[in-house]
Amino acid sequence: MLKAAGREMTRMETGAAEKIRIIETPEGTFTLRLVLDDLGGIYPGMIRYTVEVIRGTVTVYTYAINTYESARQDTLFDTRKAAEVVFTRLAHDVAARPHRYTRPKVFTRPLPDTGVVDVVILQGSPRRFGNSAKVASWCDDEAARAGLTSRIFYLQEMDIRPCVGCYVCYNQGYCPIDDDMPSIIGALPGASVVVVCTPVYTGTVPATLKAVIDRCQWLHARENVLGKEVHARGLLVAVAGQQGTRPFVCVTGVVGMFMENLGILPAAPVLIGGLDRARDVEKMDGVEDDVRAALRALFAPQNEG
Ligand SMILES: Cc1cc2nc3c(=O)[nH]c(=O)nc-3n(C[C@H](O)[C@H](O)[C@H](O)COP(=O)(O)O)c2cc1C
Incomplete structure (x- = not known):
């Protein structure tokens, strides 16, 4: 029954896809599938529709769209309607120009192979030789002393x-924005420790x-779509001009949420206030030792229980 050329079937009939269409062409038999994935486990009500063009057994083209891409579901941007329009147009195109679908067209963005490092350090200050950069260099050095590889991202x-x-x-586990983010996304899953200096x-x-931090949503998506998980421990080291705990309330919340989002287990943060007066973190008694000790504690084997 599936072999009927041009015949559409419903999910009830196939049990797998929302819609299937078989198209016989001089280039072979193509199967178009419209698949619904319920991603409600990631976000409430998130549904992804994927249109697949399969030549024989090889998927040659994939289009995906999810309900979170547009806030409006009652308009032209209705996700299901959009997926159905793509399904119909692809069916016409495959029938009319099958030679264009003979080889897979992959639209994912491969991550750069920059090598796995044990310790990823995100240095968030614009000042290349400021306090956070100094803290980052201590962390880098401490990793080397422990025989670990590390990389500071400025x-x-x-x-x-x-x-x-x-x-x-x-949709498919990659971000369409073309910038330097892939090197960070590529490094995080392989790291055992992630340090944020800011x-x-x-x-x-x-x-x-x-x-x-916002763009790391991509990694959250990869975890959920592709199952690529981060298994790291995390450390926040933050510096502030003012004394006391008040300057750090939001920073600890934001970085804590970042780590939680990616499944990074955070250690107690090192919070260094009073830099408006001290100016230079290197001149503050005991601070370097505190940062190094906090990081060293993360290098020790963790009790999984
Ligand atoms: C734009 C700007 C905003 C800042 N806001 C705060 C603040 O809200 N609270 C605070 O305690 N310090 C604040 N500071 C001071 C910095 O946190 C402080 O100078 C820190 O040591 C700078 O670190 P860095 O050398 O790593 O850049 C601010 C500094 C700048 C340049």
């Missing part, structure tokens, strides 16, 4: 654009670090 020197909230990462800027983290 975020301000990278081309990182803000998340645009398109939710496309939940100054407090107007009560929170500097804009570029916030952009990186």
Whole structure:
């Protein structure tokens, strides 16, 4: 029954896809499938529709769209309608120009193979030789002393654009924005420790670090779509001009949420206030030792129980 050329079937009939269409062409038999995935376990009501073009047994083209891409579901942007339009148009195109679908067209963005490091350090201050950069260099050195590999990402020197909230990462596990973010996304899953070094800027983290944190939604999507998980322990080291705990309230919340989102287990943060007076973190008694000790504690084998 599935072999009937041009005949459409319903989910009830197939038990797997919402719609299937078989198209016989001079280039062989093509199967078009419209598949519904309930991603309600990730976000309430999230549904992803995927249209697959399969030649023989090889998937040659995939289009995906999810209900979080548009806030409106009662308009032209209705996700299901959009997927059905794509299904219909692809069916016409495959029948009319099957030679264009003979080889797989893959639209994912492979992550750069920059090598796995044990310790990833996100340095969030725009100041290349400021306090956070100094803290990052201590962490880098401490990793080397423990025989571990590490990499400091100087975020301000990278081309990182803000998340645009398109939710496309939940379709096939990649972000369509073309910038330097893939090297961070590539490094995080292999790390056993993730350190965030940041100054407090107007009560929170500097804009570029916030952009990186938001863009790591991509990694959250990869975890859920592709099953690529981060298994790291995390450490926040934050510096602030003012004394006391008040400057750190938002920073600890934001970075804590970032780690929670990615499944990174956070250690107690190291919060260094009073830099308006001290100016230089290197001149503050005991601070370097505190940072190094906090990091060293994460290098020790963890009790899984
Ligand atoms: C734009 C800006 C905003 C800041 N906002 C705060 C703040 O809200 N609270 C605070 O205690 N310090 C604030 N500071 C001070 C920095 O946190 C402090 O100078 C820190 O040592 C800078 O770290 P860095 O050398 O790593 O850049 C701010 C500094 C700048 C440049």
